[in-house]
Amino acid sequence: DIVMTQTPSSQAVSAGEKVTMSCKSSQSLLYNENKKNYLAWYQQKPGQSPKLLIYWASTRESGVPDRFIGSGSGTDFTLTISSVQAEDLAVYYCQHYYNFPRTFGGGTKLELK
């Protein structure tokens, strides 16, 4: 199984700050045939279900603000929030869909400083 490791597990932030969080996979998520990375990012707010933010490592889902930026390739990925807003306080998860079983990282919780 592919192991997804997210760091940090939590991060205290202030509104307007730039935030970065990391996701590393135990094997490459880059599919050579189409040059796509099979990596997604989700946001989960308290009491809600996860919401897809980013897929193919860097493609924003429709309606997701452009302050959310996904980057990386192979085994190392980053989610950046260019200027954190109060409504961004949530837990962020990465997940691979390269093969089965699909696996998720442990999450990065964004908290208010």
Place this chain on the structure above:
Amino acid sequence: EVQLVESGGGLVQPGRSLKLSCAASGFTFSNYGMAWVRQTPTKGLEWVASISTGGGDTYSRDSVKGRFTISRDNAKNTQYLQMDSLRSEDTATYYCATYITGKAFDYWGQGVMVTVSS
């Protein structure tokens, strides 16, 4: 508007069965793969099972193989998770999710709680 509504959760004793349903609306159900993902405070998010658009291909995590069965009825826009021989470690919130084949989970239901306890 896409809606996924799970039902069928509850409290069940170890070794017993439960069947979850996920009623879908707002999109062409037969064009989407469907999945179940569960969540606990200790283990986080865990993919449980997926089923292809036509139902011919199913996949499940090792810990539920032989106990859980995913299925779908495209005429009723509904997917199911039959859970047999339930264990305490199956206690979780179970989410229904959609995906286009080979892609991420783009829509999620609100979740249904399953508690396995004597």
